[in-house]
Amino acid sequence: MxxxxxxxxxxxxxxxxxxxxxxxxxxxxxxxxxxxxxxxxxxxxxxxxxxxxxxxxxxxxxxxxxxxxxxxxxxxxxxxxxxxxxxxxxxxxxxxxxxxxxxxxxxxxxxxxxxxxxxxxxxxxxxxxxxxxxxxxxxxxxxxxxxxxxxxxxxxxxxxxxxxxxxxxxxxxxxxxxxxDSLEPLFTPTDFSELKGQEHVKRALEVATAGGHNVLMVGSPGAGKTLLARALPGILPVMSLEESLDVTRIYSVADQLPAGTPLIRHHPFRSPHHTISHAGLVGGGNIPKPGEISLAHRGVLFLDEFPEFGTRVLEVMRQPMEDKVVTISRAKGS
Ligand SMILES: Nc1ncnc2c1ncn2[C@@H]1O[C@H](COP(=O)(O)OP(=O)(O)O)[C@@H](O)[C@H]1O
Ligand SMILES: [Mg+2]
The missing domain is CATH 3.30.230.10 (Ribosomal Protein S5; domain 2)
Structure with a gap:
């Protein structure tokens, strides 16, 4: 038997x-x-x-x-x-x-x-x-x-x-x-309303958010670039249940679901350090695991101090930015 x-x-x-x-x-x-x-x-x-x-x-x-x-x-x-x-x-x-x-x-x-x-x-x-x-x-x-x-x-x-x-x-x-009742409250560290002035930047961020575009911010140190970027998740629309499940699935696979949080309700905000490897960014490994790009799904991927990132790392961003999809192929699966 x-x-x-x-x-x-x-x-x-x-x-x-x-x-x-x-x-x-x-x-x-x-x-x-x-x-x-x-x-x-x-x-x-x-x-x-x-x-x-x-x-x-x-x-x-x-x-x-x-x-x-x-x-x-x-x-x-x-x-x-x-x-x-x-x-x-x-x-x-x-x-x-x-x-x-x-x-x-x-x-x-x-x-x-x-x-x-x-x-x-x-x-x-x-x-x-x-x-x-x-x-x-x-x-x-x-x-x-x-x-x-x-x-x-x-x-x-x-x-x-x-x-x-x-x-x-x-x-x-x-x-x-x-x-x-286990749904955690929505949380953003910085609110858009806390930003003084910078109306043209805020307008640009609103347009980018509405259309799902990428933003490149250039300015002198202390101009507020980091602060503006961190405030971005606050103006994203509330996630639907389907979107929440999408995001939660990725975090579940990456084994990064915070303890006591079965469902991720807020948009992810990922801000990897510029020393990150390209595999850490797009994902990888023998058996492919999601990287920072996937972990930022339906949220914001913020590359602070952009020119400090390695050339190879920036090059691997090209295909995901155009196609909006990351595909990693290994002998053991895609
Ligand atoms: N428009 C603004 N409204 C409120 N605080 C600001 C604004 N711009 C900059 N700051 C403050 O100035 C400091 C430097 O801003 P930061 O975002 O780190 O600048 P950058 O990233 O451009 O070097 C931060 O403490 C931030 O809170
Ligand atoms: Mg900064």
């Missing part, structure tokens, strides 16, 4: 459904993970074995093989711990397989079975709903973020033992209900 649990990966800014298949194979007791896993996924073996034992369950004394499908998607990070552990529990016969149907499971395990934070939960929840999944088990800290997706039952999981108790019907976990 083979156990099958569904989980999710993040590729670029999108979630991809991953099937975690767990089965017995011939060999000495232990566990093998296949399906393009990175080092963190390989280390799942140790965490899962210990966490299952510490949840008070017997770890099967067989060789277990775990397949993460589709094999073409690179699996990174520790968030497959929980689905793998659940697969082992189902395979060992502690849970009937129909308990985990229509369900997405995400989370890193610590050795004592506590479920830890996962990156990119919001895009995963979006994908889960788009693929017709009904339920999602996520780390407790990430439940508010996942619950931004309507029509999806979100269960916050504290420990592996709690998840087992829930699925076996011994002690149920309450689904997370998004509270509407």
């Amino acid at each position: 083979l156990a099958r649990i569904f989980s999710c990966a993040v590729v670029g800014l999108e979630g991809v459904v991953i099937e975690v298949e767990v089965d017995y194979t011939n060999g000495l007791p232990g566990m093998t993970i296949v399906g393009l896993p990175d080092a963190a996924v390989q280390e799942s073996r140790e965490r899962v074995q210990t966490a299952v034992k510490n949840a008070g369950l017997h770890f099967p004394r067989h060789r277990i093989v775990v397949n993460l499908a589709p094999a073409s998607v690179r699996k990174e990070g520790p968030s497959y711990d929980l689905p793998i552990a659940l697969g082992v529990i189902v395979l060992a016969g502690f849970l009937p397989p129909d308990k985990v149907e229509n369900t997405i499971v995400i989370g890193e395990l610590s050795l004592d079975g506590v479920v830890r934070h996962a990156r990119g939960v919001l895009p995963m929840a979006t994908t889960a709903r788009a693929n017709g999944f009904k339920r999602m088990f996520v780390p407790e800290v990430d439940a508010p973020e996942a619950a931004l997706m309507p029509d999806l039952e979100i269960f916050p999981v504290k420990t592996l033992a709690d998840l087992f108790d829930h699925l076996s019907g011994r002690r149920l976990i309450d689904p997370y209900i998004a509270s509407t």
